[in-house]
Amino acid sequence: MTPSIAEQSESGRGRRAFIGLGSNIGDRVAYLKAAVAAIPDVDAVSAVYETDPVGGPEQGMFLNLVARLQTELSAHELLDVCRQREAEAERTREVRWGPRSLDLDLLWIDGVTVDDPELTVPHPRMFERPFVLIPLNDVGADVVPDDFCPVDDGVRRVGVLSELEGP
Numbered sequence: 172m173t174p175s176i177a178e179q180s181e182s183g184r185g186r187r188a189f190i191g192l193g194s195n196i197g198d199r200v201a202y203l204k205a206a207v208a209a210i211p212d213v214d215a216v217s218a219v220y221e222t223d224p225v226g227g228p229e230q231g232m233f234l235n236l237v238a239r240l241q242t243e244l245s246a247h248e249l250l251d252v253c254r255q256r257e258a259e260a261e262r263t264r265e266v267r268w269g270p271r272s273l274d275l276d277l278l279w280i281d282g283v284t285v286d287d288p289e290l291t292v293p294h295p296r297m298f299e300r301p302f303v304l305i306p307l308n309d310v311g312a313d314v315v316p317d318d319f320c321p322v323d324d325g326v327r328r329v330g331v332l333s334e335l336e337g338p
Contacts, residue, residue, distance in 0.1 A: 185243035188280040195233040212242035217309035222302040223325035230270040237306040
């Protein structure tokens with residue numbers, strides 16, 4: 172797929188992009204570490220937050236974080252990266268908003284808007300979700316709305332990914 176003009180880089184450095192990552196089954200820390208290590212162009216990673224599940228069936232707590240990239244990849248290429256990381260973690264999609272080994276969402280790309288059946292950027296629900304906004308504030312505070320007030324709201328900081336250990 173050829174990137175649109177809006178998706179193409181304006182400079183040799185690329186654009187800033189943000190991907191939200193979450194996991195709530197299996198070795199959550201290992202899934203997150205492997206995914207972050209395999210995402211190209213990551214230049215910052217938020218703290219890790221344990222969060223209550225939102226929507227869907229009753230399930231375990233999530234670990235969530237946001238990775239910041241400086242990339243020349245298009246929005247659809249980044250979507251492919253997200254899907255590849257989920258496939259490597261053997262993510263299944265049996266129940267909407269159900270438990271998952273790994274969930275990656277392309278949240279934002281500076282200067283890029285995409286609205287097609289496969290992808291919407293900015294992510295359509297990112298500004299409604301404290302479990303996205305709190306870690307996003309760590310690595311992209313300028314993207315978070317000025318009126319956002321980070322309160323607990325079921326989101327608890329558990330540490331830095333590189334220092335966390337498995338289950």
